[in-house]
Amino acid sequence: MPVKVQVPAVLRPHVGGQKSVEASPGTLRDVIAELVGAYPSLSEHLLGEEGQLHRFVNVYINDEDVRYLEGLDTKLGDGDVLAILPAVAGGSG
Amino acid sequence: MKTFVVPKDIYDGMVAHCLEGMPNEACGFIGGKVGGNESVATKLYPMTNAAASPVFYRPDDREMLAALKDMDENGLDVASIFHSHVATRAYPSPTDIREAHYPDAVFVIVSFENRDDPYAKGYLIHKQDWRDATGQVEEVELVVE
Numbered sequence: 001m002p003v004k005v006q007v008p009a010v011l012r013p014h015v016g017g018q019k020s021v022e023a024s025p026g027t028l029r030d031v032i033a034e035l036v037g038a039y040p041s042l043s044e045h046l047l048g049e050e051g052q053l054h055r056f057v058n059v060y061i062n063d064e065d066v067r068y069l070e071g072l073d074t075k076l077g078d079g080d081v082l083a084i085l086p087a088v089a090g091g092s093g
Numbered sequence: 094m095k096t097f098v099v100p101k102d103i104y105d106g107m108v109a110h111c112l113e114g115m116p117n118e119a120c121g122f123i124g125g126k127v128g129g130n131e132s133v134a135t136k137l138y139p140m141t142n143a144a145a146s147p148v149f150y151r152p153d154d155r156e157m158l159a160a161l162k163d164m165d166e167n168g169l170d171v172a173s174i175f176h177s178h179v180a181t182r183a184y185p186s187p188t189d190i191r192e193a194h195y196p197d198a199v200f201v202i203v204s205f206e207n208r209d210d211p212y213a214k215g216y217l218i219h220k221q222d223w224r225d226a227t228g229q230v231e232e233v234e235l236v237v238e
Contacts (some may be wrong), residue, residue: 009171010223056224065154083158088194090176092179093149
């Protein structure tokens with residue numbers, strides 16, 4: 001069973017308008033590499049120049065923020081759900 | 094001017110949630126339908142401000158993910174992302190603009206500049222690229238009915 005990747009509205013133009021796409025199980029790094037292989041323009045939206053996740057992108061695996069897991073080394077198994085969200089924040093300060 | 098139609102119970106619920114959050118900023122989402130010239134609010138999703146700050150907000154991750162899942166299951170868009178300014182006017186701050194990554198959502202700000210008379214205004218924040226730190230602010234008329 002593949003990993004399900006939920007794609008936010010701002011990134012859908014880069015994946016042919018799909019709300020979700022599938023990828024093979026592996027580490028988050030592997031999954032992102034597979035996505036970028038299939039949809040090259042996603043790369044600059046997800047990763048910084050040194051290959052790290054952009055600070056304005058939050059990535060959750062089964063509702064857990066990967067920053068509190070093992071980051072790009074976090075493993076995704078069969079049927080896991082990967083959610084990519086543009087960060088939400090702000091305030092008067 | 095574009096409009097954002099907000100039923101009165103949703104508007105009142107949003108202001109009440111912001112009041113409960115004082116003295117910190119409060120936040121949440123409003124699900125609904127996003128249209129070209131008019132968006133419509135249909136469901137309020139109050140959230141905890143994980144930053145617990147009077148000058149910054151960041152919705153609790155789990156509450157936000159649950160809200161997004163509920164919207165997805167009910168065919169709703171993220172019509173609005175709201176938060177309060179506890180002591181300043183209802184206009185996007187440089188922080189609000191820098192952190193705005195949802196081009197179709199109306200950013201609603203509830204101001205408690207005058208504590209006895211809170212008011213809300215809505216804005217779209219347009220960016221050339223969604224990751225830009227700066228953008229153009231367009232006011233959206235809030236129609237409370």
